[in-house]
Amino acid sequence: MKTTHLVTVLGRELSVRSSASAEKVQAVESFVNARLHEIGSALKNGDAQLVLMLALLNVSEELLELRSSAERGGLIDASLHRLMEKLEKA
16 A cells, blocks of 8 residues: 655655655655765765766666676576586486
């Protein structure tokens, strides 16, 4: 069941609907604001749109790397499982 939550990003209050708990929504809000602050403080120009785009690119890169790592981990697990089966048969 989705619940409406109020979050504030870059000083702007937003109403979002989510099936996540209030604690999870708060954690996401804190993560986003921390990342935006980190990127914004590194820029000379405080252009909110640029900060948002850079943060989106940054987080997307991390997500893709995590997915890639998870896939590699799954391949390694499958290889280990096959090797263990071969060892058990030997």
